[in-house]
Amino acid sequence: MDFERRDAPFVTPSTDVASVMRQVLYALIPAALAYVWYFGPGFIFNLLIAAIFCAAGEAAMLRLRHRPVETVLGDFSAMVTAALLAFALPALTPWWVTATAALFAMVVAKHLYGGLGFNLFNPAMAGYVVVLVAFPMDLNLWTAPRIGDLDYHYLSLYETARYTLTGTFPDYLSFDAISRATPLDVVKAGLNSMSTFEEMRSYPMMGDFGGRGWEWIGNFTAIGGAWLLLRKIIRWQIPVGVLTGLLLPAGLFYFFDPAVHASPGFYLFSGGTILGAFFIATDPVTAATSPRGRLIYGFGIGFLTYAIRRWGSYADGVAFAVLLMNMATPAIDYLTRPRIVGHPKKTWGR
Amino acid sequence: MTAAATYDLGKLHGGLRLPGEKEASTARHVQTATVPPQLFIPLTQHVGEAAQPVIDIGEAVLKGQLIATAYGSLSAPIHAPTSGKVVAIEPWPVSQRHGETGPCIVLESDGEDVAFRYENRPLRYESMAPDDLLQTILDGGIVGLGGAVFPTAQKLMQAVTAPLTHLILNGVECEPYISCDDMLMREQAAEVLGGAQILMHALGLGNCFIAVESDKPDAIHGLATALGELDDKRIVLKQVPTIYPSGGEDQLVQLVTNLEVPSGGLPTDVGCVVQNVGTAAAIYRWIHDGEPLISRITTVTGDGVVSPVNVEARIGTPVSELIAIAGGYTERASQMIVGGPMTGKSVTTDRVPLVKASNCILVLSDVIPPDDEKPCIRCGECALVCPIQLQPQQLYWFACSDNEKQLRAHGLTDCIECGCCDLVCPSHIPLTADFRQAKARMREMADEKARAERARLRFEARSARLQQEQAERERQLAGQKQAALRAGPDAIREILDRNRDKNRQDDEA
């Protein structure tokens, strides 16, 4: 009998890229439900628009680069980018803003660098930062989370859809009536104008640690993150690095001068901290790869996030921190190479 | 078959916990294969150069008689697996070349199986000088039976030049499916222990570890029972965790002694000698019974054969005969591998003969997913499981760009080609195959460099020689002129003629 010739090993690998990406998407479901609950159906519109434009952008680039469109689209990595974008954007975002972010993420950040595996920058964060700079007004329009504020007009499905498609409100609504500052904005402005963190904690929008509503989204995001850790889709080093990088300086400053600094708990449960720690910083392509390198990489993101939130001009800093550390990744990888078995010890940073 | 990964077990970095798949082939006792009518005995069954036939076509030989002698420093002799007549020395498909042909001695069995009698067996090796004992082992044609097929005697001769502390017998079959050593330890433990004693004497060592994985209770029991009867306190059983690739030579040393074999070095650099348990039993049979290495146990298994089993068969038996003992092929059989699923070699035909290295004949249904290699997503899983702590994702990057300098800096030459990285890669990149190729390219380049260097040296030597010859000739000519001046014109003509002839000869040379 005759047989085919193949190369060892003759064992089927246990995972594939599509299943990894799919599981990341599953893990985002609790956070998505919480987000929709607190900020309304706008999230779903954003998600759909981001998904459509990510897919279209990826397909177009694949065709231009003469790559097989179906098999590559089938790896779900563009969908993960779309989902992360939807989480980063305010619930109320005009479609062209979302589309710009999605297309920039796919075309420039991902495919001009060579596609999945070769991109230096996290595509979702690159897309987000571009619209943050290009459409600052739109990105500033946060609605209030649904925490039972009787004076606030929570937008209906129609009003949300109308704004998403046209960028306008019906006559009876105004930008100012809808727009609310996020807890990060409030605290940053407050601390800059000499209010103490203690005073701000008594505002009705504040919850136990972060803003009301926001902290619950954080909790649900963490559930998904924990599941990814259990499934070994992500490893603990990056989340732990991000959280210590953020909480350590926040804790120190708060410990020595609680009046003029916000508490570490506040930073933990505000903005994109938890999403960033478990879902954004852990994007394998743009993160460091060695275990020690990942700790350093995560710590850098956490620390930069704190620095931007505290002293920078933007309220949140996760996106910038991730992009900055993306640039440091090759150097981190090089410097944290583990010692090869059988080689002399202490070659660290050789 | 799929794999689940575990990390950092024992004293080994990374590694994989693979499903054993060994129950099927260990359910029955080792079967003895009948001697087939024709045996095909490859001349290369070891790492070194091919052995040289010492018989003529048509010559009758006895079982165990020398038919090919070692040639070169890393070669091993080959003996007739049964009695009969040499009918041909010709190319035949062999497993070492994936089923391409290699030179083989074709032996027609006479059905008598009459053995050649080696003198004074059992040898009283205890009274032999270790050097003589090593020479005797060399004559037995014994090579490492774990799959590396390094000639055993040469390995031991190299070992005794270093200060040694440990002899380790390797009873760890960490690859899935293979169970021939397991069965050997269950059923022929006394021979393994006898081999251990001979090895200790040859190496001048007073201790021996026999390492067996935790998932082989019957083998441990078999060894423990035999050890109880033998009552040799120098031999100690060691149980090692069941994790692939704990049976790799360097990895086993690391597990048992917690010493790392230095990069590019040998276990003897840390005072260890590792021998496969099958090799030990083969040594015992040669020294004690006068039977050289002419048969071995091999596992015939996989979901491509009807009833997996371990078979003791003569070297040279066509694999198709062994498949018959395992009940033949199932309908789904589509891939034949000689060796295990992680490091074995696929062969294209079952006409290949069993050789000293064949520890397993694995027939699988199609388990390989279609070609769906994706770009590396830098997930780092491969680095987590690499037992050498390499960074396969970086190596892969440098292998793609053929960056020899970085490949060296990142330890490509340290890669043991274990295949762990392949199994956890979500992008299904054939990392191990890529590394194997990159290594081959690197070797080629090194060869080319060496060739160029040799050519340069030769050229320089030649120029120097020519210059010297020229000087010599001028000196001679001057001398001749002087002589001619003294002797007159006739003599001059004669000398000139002679010189012309000589010059022509030189030019032709």
Ligand code: SF4
């Ligand atoms: S396992 Fe595969 S995809 Fe992941 S880093 Fe290694 S080579 Fe890249």
Ligand code: SF4
């Ligand atoms: S094949 Fe080489 S690189 Fe891959 S895990 Fe084994 S030793 Fe490491």
